[in-house]
Amino acid sequence: MICKLHKLAQRLKSSLWMLVVPPTVWALHFLFSYVYTAVRCAKSGSVEAIVDIRTGITVATVVALLLVAASGYVAWTQSRIDGDLRPYQDSTDEDRLHFLAAATLLLAGLSFVAILFTAIPAFIFEDCI
Amino acid sequence: MSVAANSQPDQDDPAVRAAQEERLRAVWSPPSGLFLRWTDTNNNVVGIWYTLTAFGMMLFAGVLALIMRTQLAVPENDLVSASTFNQLFTLHGSMMMFLFAVPMFEAVSVLILPQLLGARDLPFPRLSAFGYWSFLIGGVFVAGSIFFDAAPDGGWFMYPPLSTNSSTAGIGADIWMLGLSFIEVSSIAAAVELIVGVLKCRPPGMRLNLMPLYAWYILVVAVMILFAFPPLIAGDLLFEMERLLDWPFFDAKRGGDPLLWQHLFWIFGHPEVYIIFLPSIGIFAMVIPTFSQRHLLGYPWIVLAAVGTGFLSFGLWVHHMFATGMPNISLGFFSAASEAVAIPTAVQIFVFIATIWAGRVIWSTPMLYGAGSLAIFVIGGLTGVMVAVAPFDWQAHDTYFVVAHLHYVLIGGTLMPLFAGLYYYWPLVTAKKLSDRLGRIAFWMMFVGVNLGFFPMHISGLMGMPRRVYTYSEALGVGTLNLLSTLGAYLFAIGVAVVVVDLCLSPQRQHVPRNPWNAGTLEWLEFAQQENWGVRSVPLIESRYPLWDQPDFVRHVDEGRYFLPDAEEGYRELMITSVLDARPLQVARITGPSVIPMIAAITLGGVFIFTTFHLYWEALASGLTALAVILCWLWTGTGIIPEKAEKHAGLGIMLPLYASGPTSPGWWAMFITMTGDATAFAALIFGYFFFWTVHTDFPPDPLPGLTGPGWYWPMLALALILAGWVLTIAARETNARGKVWFARVALAVAAAANGAGGLAGLAGPWNSGLDPTRHVYPAIVWIMAIWIATHAMLGVIMQLFVLARSLAGRMTPVYDGDVRNITLYEHFLALSALITFLVIGFFPRLA
Known part of the structure; x- marks a missing residue:
């Protein structure tokens, strides 16, 4: 099973679109946290809303982290196809793939941390005021 | 691609090379003469005008700052009045941001991006020239206002309600709004040019992992412009509708909200800070390796920093609004993102320090x-x-x-x-x-x-x-x-x-020799007594620092041993390559000097300037002239059918002279422009739901003048616009299969359907008697309907234009770039119509 997943991850095509998956997940998670909180705070009582907000943001955070972890995993496997050829500076298919994978992996790390940052306020504040 | 660089025997013959150079010189010769020299479009000329103008704007705005500092030198000073001081700080901030920092990024990029990529020019040279002339006209208009005591005075962020109220803010607010909107248009034009330049005009072999880091920064920043500027343009539209027509978007008494402006402004305003910071820091990524005499360390880390900062910078805008009374928990999200952005920012600084540390620093x-x-x-x-x-x-x-x-x-x-x-x-x-x-x-x-x-x-x-x-x-x-x-x-x-x-x-x-700093990157192939053609031949790249790493590289380039060493057919030509791996795809022919970009900028500028002074008929006439000029530009300068299908590009490869769809630069330009347009549209939708979120009376009770458009007209409009969309796709497909007449009929019917759809969209609020000056709800419904109607009309113009191209033999089943590009436009139109009409037709029932 894991072996199959690993093979699948290696086969996915690395591109500029893949590079922006982790930060896009951060952006969607951020937007959801902001919009959902704003609507819940405006449309229901200040204290009642917080339970909904915490639940919503917890679910969103878990989903977002899983997505980022998955894209990081794909990047990690791709950066190791045919060995690690740092610093990826030749005009070859391998180096281009390894570079994109390495950059995606780094962005996945940053996005992972930034998503956790975004989730923190939901667990510190106890109302909407 | 594997052919050796010296496999073209004729390049050994000096007479052959001299003849090639003569032809290149003729093709790339600049226009001369007192007036005609200003019709140049070559990046090395337009880039210099652009840079000098932006530098001049910086000096002017700096003088304004000195006057302010003189006034503030001692307490209770009376050098300038309060009103003048307001104009000084507003103009200082606005000019430094809109007329210096952003244009300077565009200017430097126009000037050096082709050199960084070993390209002869940017893919749309006339668009660069248009951007420059727009910037010059808009800049002089805004900056000059202070000499007439009419400069904007509401702060560089122009907060309503003081700035929307004509008794507290005079014509300066309109000058700011309309003058700078015009410049924002030119920024988006530059973003289109630069994104396509970086993605499609790299030299063969320069895969993404070999791209100069400055080009990465340009790419990230140009994409940021696409998402940051349009919300401000949407905000400007709402702002001017309030100032000119009394539509109460930001008037709290009639259901509007001044905070919406703050949101739209800062969704632009904060990324803006990174838009001007990233390209400047990107210059270090070029300077530091040169003077450390080594490759930059941590190339993927810089890409992480540029892309990561680009994204995170969009989650910071509310930190300019911490004191507006939003829920604390909401402030927390923005505070968190503001702290997180420090991570990628610091990463690039550490990479620079590490490179200096590891190198032999000069x-x-x-x-x-x-x-x-x-x-x-x-x-x-x-x-x-x-x-x-x-x-x-x-x-x-x-x-x-x-x-x-x-x-x-x-x-x-x-x-x-x-x-x-x-x-x-x-x-x-x-x-x-x-x-x-x-x-x-x-x-x-x-x-x-x-x-x-x-x-x-x-x-x-x-x-x-x-x-x-x-x-x-x-x-x-x-x-x-x-x-x-x-x-x-x-x-x-x-x-x-x-x-x-x-x-x-x-x-x-004294003159200095070529590459005086002994740098390793491609731009130093140039030297200033250069010919106008840029590079003698478009090189094959195998390293991030080809001047250091590739043996005999400069000599091979200069002897024309790489691609496009000649201009045998008498056209200005560029290499178009693939996005990821820079594989050669096409030889694109670009247009040369023309007065059209300048006239287009003057006439389009007229629309904004006449509107500022409420001269609506003159504005309309100027707008129609601009439309005619732009159509003439498109008709004569784009999608030209080449005299043969392909040509020798050098090193033994044959490349097509024409491309359509996603391999062509024009398709990408449309895609990028429409992404920006869709962002502006999203800002309007944000406005609609913002009012619904924060105001209990949105939508208001259905009294006369406040009753929504119902579902009938919006659904009819949607059906018609979707029909136009499907028919345009049908036209593209039938044209490609050679059924040209079927495609022409489909285009004509599509145009009729789009036009009728736009009108039906307006009929909704018209028939229900929505009064846009009474309350914000009618105003936002009207503005969304007008947005779609305007885009539908643009769609009609495009469909009729393509129909005319087909009839004139300028578009054929093989050379079908025009219909493919407008189909892409129609995709965006269909999506925005779907969202708009579902929202204005059905959301009031759910809310």
Whole structure:
């Protein structure tokens, strides 16, 4: 099973679109946290809303982290196809793939941390005021 | 691609090379003559105009700052009146942002991006020229207003309700809104040009992992412009509808909300800071390897930093609004993102330090500016981390602490790196070095001046001195601090003046040899007594630093041993390559000098300028002329069918001369433009739901004048526009299969359906009698319907244009770029119509 997943991850095509998956997940998670909180705070009582907000943001955070972890995993496997050829500076298919994978992996790390940052306020504040 | 560089025997013959050079020279010759020289479109000329104009704007805005600092030198000063002071700080901020920092990024990019990529020019040279002329016209219009005591005076963010109320804000607010909207259009034009340039015009072999880092920064920043500027354009539209027609988008009495403007402004305004910071810091990524004499360490880390900062910077906008009373938990999200953005920002600084550490450093003048600006920037960054903490910000908000913070960031992060770039790239443009002695004197004056000028502001701010006051009381106890700030500002200004003197002395100096810094990147193939053609042949790239790593590289380029060494058919030509791996795809022919971009800018500028003065008929006439000029531009200058299908591009490869769909630059330009357009549309939708979220009376009770459009007209409009969309797709497909007449009929019917759809969209609010001046609900429904109707009409023009192209034989089943591009437009139109009509037709029933 894991072996199959690993093979699948290696086969996915690395591109500029893949590079922006982790930060896009951060952006969607951020937007959801902001919009959902704003609507819940405006449309229901200040204290009642917080339970909904915490639940919503917890679910969103878990989903977002899983997505980022998955894209990081794909990047990690791709950066190791045919060995690690740092610093990826030749005009070859391998180096281009390894570079994109390495950059995606780094962005996945940053996005992972930034998503956790975004989730923190939901667990510190106890109302909407 | 594997063919050796010297496999073209004829390049060994000097006579062959001389003949090639003669043909290239003829094709790329600049226009001459008193007027005609201004019709040039070549990037090395337009880039210089652009840079000089932006530099001039910076000097002008700097003088405004000096007048302010003189006024504030002592307490209770009366050098300028409060009203003049308001105009000074508004224009200083607006000009530095809109007329210096952003245009300077575009200018530098237009000037050096083709060189960085070993390209002969950018893919749409006339668009660059159009952007420049728009910037010049809009810039002179906005900056000149201060001489007529009519400059905007509402702060660079123009907060309503004071700025929308005509009794508190005069014509200056309209000049700001319309003049700068016009410049925003030119910024989006530049973004299109630069994104397509970076993605499609790289030399063969320059895969993404070999791209110069400055090009990565340009790519990230141009994409940011696409998402940051359109919300402001949407905001400008709402703002002017309120000022000119009394539609109450920001008027709380009639259901509007001034905070919507703040959101739209700062969704633009915060990424804007990174839009001007990233390209300046990107200059270091070129300067540091040269003077460290080694490859930059951590290339993927820089890409992480650029892309990561680009994204995260969109999650910071509310930190400018911490004091507006939003729920604390919401502030928390933005505070968190504001802290997170410090991570990628710091990563790039550490990469630079590591590279310097690992290399053999030559402490040249550009390096001095680089190191100094990093020090200044870090101080600004650290106070940024402080004000990102909401409780601290509530104390510091609207005080001089924030003025100190933003100037440390912008001078350290934008202005001083540009001086580093000026000293570094001056030989590339003029073949002369600037004076090291004057440069260092200027540097130390500026470095001391910045710190003397702005550090005391931290303290005066914490002592309670508010921003944007024209004077202050002696009792506040900040007199000495302000005097120091003024002295610092003058010292800084003298430093800038020394640089100006250095520039003026440059023509008298000796020429320097090519690549005087012994740099390794591609732009140094150029030398300033160069021919107008850019590179002699488009190289094959195998390294990030080809001048260091590829043997005999410069000689091979100069002897035309790579691609496109000739212009045998008499056209200006570029290599188009694939996005990821820079595989050659096409030889694109680009257009040369033309007066059309200038006329298009003048006529389009007329629309904005006449509207400012409420001269609506003149504005309409100017708009129609602009439309005619742009259609003429498209008809004569785009999608030209080549005389043969393909040509020898050099090194034994044949490439097509025409491409359509996603392999062509034009398709990408449409895609990128429409992404920006969709962002502006999303900002309007955000406005609709913002009102619904914060106001219980949205939508209001269905009284006469406030009743929504119902579902019938919106659904009819949607059906018609979707029909237009399907028919356009049908036209594309049938045309490609050779059924040309079927495609023509489909286009004609599609145009009729789109036109009728736009009108039906307007019929909804019209028939239900929605009165847009009574309440914000009718106003936002109207504006959404008008948005779609306008886009549908543009769709009609495009469909009829393509129909005419087909009838005139300028579009055929093979050469079908036109219909593919407008199909892409129709995809976006269909999606925005779907969202609009579902929202205005059905959301009131759910809310």
